[in-house]
Amino acid sequence: MDLYETARHVSHPFVFDEATDPSRLPIGAHGLIGDGNTAALVRVDGAIDWLCMPRFDSPALFAALLDPERGGITNVTPVRRPFEAMQAYDAETNVLETLFRVPGAGVVRLTDFMPWGDDPRASIHEVHRRIEGIEGDVEMAVGFDPRFGYGAEPATIEFGEHGVLALGPGGEHLVAVAEGAAPWRARGAGGVETRVSVRAGQRRWMVLSWDAPAPEPLASYRPFDLLRATRVRWRTWAARLEYDGPWRHHVLRSALCLKLLTYAPTGALVAAPTTSLPEWIGGARNWDYRYAWVRDAALAVRANNLIGFGAEARDFFHFVRDTIDPVQGLAVLYAVDGRAVPEERILAGLRGYRGSAPVRVGNGARDQLQLDSAGALIDAAQLYEHFGGTLTVRAWRKLRRVLEDVERRWHEPDHGIWEPRHGMRHNVHSRLMSWLALDRGAGIARGFGDRARHERWLRVAGDVHADVCARGLSADGRHFVATFGEERADAALLLLIKHGFLPEDHPLMFATSEFVRRELGVGSFLRRYRDDDGVGGDEGAFLLCGFWMAEVLALQGRLDEGLEVFRDHLHVGNHLGLLAEEVDPGTGELLGNFPQAFSHLGLINAAVRLDLALRLRDEGSHRVPHVVGARPRIVS
Secondary structure: OOOOHHHHHOOEEEOOOOOHHHHHOOOOEEEEEEEOHHHHEEEEEEEEEEEEEOOOOEEEEEEEOOOOOOEEEEEEEEEEEEEEEEEOOOOOOOOEEEEEEEOOOOEEEEEEOOOOOOOOHOOOEEEEEEEEEEEEEEEEEEEOOOOOOOOOOEEEEEEEEOOEEOOOOOOOOEEEEEEEOOOOOOOOOOOOEEEEEEEEOOEEEEEEEEEEOOOOOOOHHHHHHHHHHHHHHHHHHHHHHOOOOOOOHHHHHHHHHHOOOOOOOOEEOOOOEEEOOOOOOOOOOOOOOOOOOOOOHHHHHHHHOOOOOOOHHHHHHHHHHHOEEEEEEEEEEOOOOOOOOOOOOEEEOOOOOOHHOOOOEEHHHOOOOOOHHHHHHHHHHHHEEEEEEEOOHHHHHHHHHHHHHHHOOOOOOOOOOOOOOOOOOOEEEHHHHHHHHHHHHHHHHHHHOHHHHHHHHHHHHHHHHHHHHHEEEEOOOOOOOEEEEEEEOOOHHHHHHHHHOOOOOOOHHHHHHHHHHHHEEOOEEEEEOOOOHHHHHHHHEEEHHHHHHHHHHHHOOOOOHHHHHHHHHHHOOOOOOOOOOOOOOOOOEEOOOOOOOHHHHHHHHHHHHHHHHHHHHOOOOOOOOOOOOOOOOOOO
């Protein structure tokens, strides 16, 4: 069933009338397209209101998402209102279709994609938009208003025979070509506009081309050939999926989303393609996520390997491995080319999504001490070998350097996984990950014949374990707490169970999961924590934490509860199945940068574990093993 046929059965499409302000649409009212170098958000009304070129962390060309007046936008939208709109991806691809139904006029389908060929590293940096008449005769408004440098510099527009050329102050070029359009004219709000009419059976194209010296005839861009090749390429890639469980659609869509968030030249996975989408509307929790975090590596290596995408797991692990500085050691996060992330700064010229200021670029977490990152890296290395990879001696030298840092510094306070801005504490999660690094690192050392380090790191891992068990418990000794000496909950405590710090059926583990759920739960959802983190303001429930909880419940024999939590998290995905970082548990509105790699990695890992749990229950087993080789330790 194609999108037009599907539309006949959809009861709640997006409706746009004269009173609708598209800039007030929810964060989730978007689809995502990309080319392995960057990605664009396509709003349900046909506007692209976020696009950075030529790569994820480049300055935005279109940033109306963060400021509808200054940010810049391009659109293909029905002229006549009211109209209805809905979106869907072409099956097993990242080719996005938006269907417009205009009462009294007709139906139009807009197909959006960025060409994605055999080698995405050689991207041509274009956006192709096909405007197709399905019924009647519909007039479409076509706008082109790029603003270079995050809206700081309006473009200089030059009109040509075949389209328009936008020039930036630094010599940047962006071309727009629209087939069958009336002559372009200046638009009062900035940029230029034209109109295109399509009747049933007609097809028109709009192409945006980065760094092109001048507009070419539409045929020169070969849009039909590139659409066909892009569809084939995506479907060929999607056919590698090895997950056949009950949530295959959600797992595949998550995998396709993660592929869009991967920078093909290096294999880096960005946390999200956006910056400064708020964790609470009107709040100041607005961060730049267009970088690669080391802690995502273990999640990504596990998730991709479990569902058949080992090449992506390998490439991301190699990216992190290759970026480790042999002298300075491991950073918290990296730019997509492996270089240092820029210093955090505020863009005063943009007012923020729905007034949620400030807008930030760069990320201050680059200067934090996050001792948990080493655990994620070493866990990823162990998983890399578990799934068939072989660590080289050069990689071993770098990993040794990281592990020696852990051995020396595990007892120190740090900022922790959630990157608060209130200073450093003795975080239980960071201690857990130091234990994990040393425990897994000891196993790797044994594989390299390094018996001395193997024995020493096992011994130090035991010291870390004993420290957590002695100082990381609540005053009554019944459960673990977020930080030494403080009776606070933190959703990251669930990772004690996922990583096998103690057996999942140990009384401390049961009590800890209940403590987290009681203190941080809002229905099926979980907040990360509730204490003041130095930022201020509210935030939503963190979706990754909810997926962790679903896994933990399955591990602890509470499968039906885990399934309920998991399904409730699936249901907050947008109309395309895409997830942001957080959700407002009261309204279901997605919050934070979008779409979020963390959330989709959590979905995949939870789906695999729950599927395994269901199969084991069918076979009469009451115990769900860890999916991949955790080695629990029992400490009295």
